[in-house]
Each structure stands twice: as structure tokens, then as C-alpha cells.
Amino acid sequence: MVASWWRRWRAERTLARRPIPDELWRLTLARFPFLGQRSAADLARLRELSTLFLADKEFAGMQGLVIDDGMAVAIAAQGCLPVLQLGLGQYDAFKGIVVHPDIVVARREVTDEDGVVHGYDEELAGEAMEGGPVMLSWRDVADAGNSAAWGYNVVIHEFAHVLDMRDGVPDGVPLLPDRAARERWLAVLEPQWQDFCARVDDGEDTLIDPYGAEAIDEFFAVASEVFFVDAASLRAEHPALYELLAGYYRQDPAAQ
Numbered sequence: 001m002v003a004s005w006w007r008r009w010r011a012e013r014t015l016a017r018r019p020i021p022d023e024l025w026r027l028t029l030a031r032f033p034f035l036g037q038r039s040a041a042d043l044a045r046l047r048e049l050s051t052l053f054l055a056d057k058e059f060a061g062m063q064g065l066v067i068d069d070g071m072a073v074a075i076a077a078q079g080c081l082p083v084l085q086l087g088l089g090q091y092d093a094f095k096g097i098v099v100h101p102d103i104v105v106a107r108r109e110v111t112d113e114d115g116v117v118h119g120y121d122e123e124l125a126g127e128a129m130e131g132g133p134v135m136l137s138w139r140d141v142a143d144a145g146n147s148a149a150w151g152y153n154v155v156i157h158e159f160a161h162v163l164d165m166r167d168g169v170p171d172g173v174p175l176l177p178d179r180a181a182r183e184r185w186l187a188v189l190e191p192q193w194q195d196f197c198a199r200v201d202d203g204e205d206t207l208i209d210p211y212g213a214e215a216i217d218e219f220f221a222v223a224s225e226v227f228f229v230d231a232a233s234l235r236a237e238h239p240a241l242y243e244l245l246a247g248y249y250r251q252d253p254a255a256q
């Protein structure tokens with residue numbers, strides 16, 4: 001009781017004292033048209049959530065990158081879109097957002113069946129780890145207005161992973177009320193994923209990023225990207241998947 005009162009009081013104070021300036025908000029919506037197309041009510045809510053997100057999270061620029069207000073608002077607004085109806089509490093498990101100027105090359109190792117370790121480089125536009133921080137490539141974040149045309153959005157991708165990990169495991173299933181809900185979720189998501197993998201294996205051009213064939217948690221993340229930046233196409237091509245995501249996110253972006 002006391003905690004929720006305190007939280008609300010602090011939120012109201014932040015909204016009153018440190019609102020995102022009108023001009024910066026207008027520029028952000030113009031820069032990312034998939035945000036600007038939302039209803040006035042959604043946008044008012046998104047602006048509030050983004051303001052509270054900025055007050056709560058800590059941004060760190062890497063390799064000399066200086067995070068200015070425009071960059072922070074660009075990340076906050078895209079990051080808050082998935083939790084527009086779920087609330088910012090969904091992101092309580094992490095504080096830090098680490099921003100690199102561009103893609104990061106990470107050295108990875110895999111051990112094969114014979115126990116031989118192989119090293120390889122993986123290029124990352126973003127990464128979400130349990131407990132944080134969330135890592136993002138600024139070049140990819142900044143280009144999100146253009147890359148929406150091919151359903152790509154690194155911020156939504158990584159924040160979908162954050163939601164997926166709320167139950168402790170990155171398995172394509174976000175935190176759901178009970179076991180039955182989890183089974184209903186998998187009854188839709190798994191066949192959708194398997195069908196998608198078969199199409200990717202056949203070399204088909206897919207609306208959803210073929211990277212989703214890597215694992216079911218990646219499929220949830222890449223499908224979420226399309227859900228938020230090209231909703232009408234997702235609803236037309238994958239109605240069952242669209243319904244599943246609309247139910248979870250409590251949003252129907254294709255209807256706007």
C-alpha cells in the first residue's frame with residue numbers, strides 16, 4: 001500500500017517537473033512514424049511512460065558516445081511501446097541501458113560433439129541479459145524509422161527478450177498468469193514457429209526476420225518487432241500469431 005502510494009507520488013512529481021519537452025516529443029514521433037501513427041490516447045500514455053522510464057533508467061554511452069536527450073527519448077519511446085498497457089513495472093528487473101555507436105562484435109565459443117571448442121565472432125545490434133543491462137547499437141536505434149519497412153526494430157527486439165525473461169527463462173514465453181495460460185501460449189507459438197522454420201529452410205522470403213528460426217525465444221522477439229512496426233502485415237500474414245501477441249500486449253496496433 002505504502003509502496004504503491006510512494007511510487008505514484010514520485011511518478012506524478014516526475015511527470016510535473018521533468019516532462020519530455022513538446023518539441024523533442026514531436027520530433028521523436030516524426031522520426032519514428034510507427035509511433036506517430038498511434039491514437040492520441042496511446043501517445044499521451046507513451047509520453048508519460050517514456051518520461052518515467054527516463055527518470056528510472058541509467059544510460060551509458062560506450063566508445064565515447066555521448067547520449068543526448070534526443071537519443072534517450074528515442075530509446076525510451078520505442079522501449080515503452082511494448083509495455084503501453086502492461087506498465088513500466090515490467091522493466092523493474094534492470095536499470096542500465098548501454099549504448100554503443102554501432103554493432104558490437106562479441107567473441108563466442110561453442111563446444112562440438114567431440115569436445116572441440118570452436119571460436120567465432122558474433123555481430124550484435126543489441127543484447128538483453130537477465131537482470132540487465134540492455135545493450136543497443138545506436139546506429140540501429142536511429143535507423144528504426146526506415147527499418148520498419150522490413151519489420152526490423154532493435155529496441156523492441158531486446159525489450160521483448162526482457163519481457164520473455166521475466167519468468168526467469170528466455171523460452172519464448174513471457175510471464176503469464178498460470179500454467180494453463182503458458183500451455184495455451186505454446187499451443188499457438190510452437191506450431192507457428194515450426195512452420196516459420198520450414199519456410200526459412202526452404203529459402204522463402206519471410207515477413208518476419210529469418211533470424212527467428214534460430215530459437216523460439218528469438219521468434220517471439222522478431223515477431224514482436226513486426227507486431228509493433230508493421231502490424232497490418234503481421235495480421236494479414238499470420239493472424240493467429242497476431243492474435244496471440246495482441247492478447248499478451250493488450251494492444252491492437254493493426255486496428256489504428
Ligand SMILES: [Zn+2]
Pocket residue numbers: 157161218221
Ligand atoms: Zn534476440
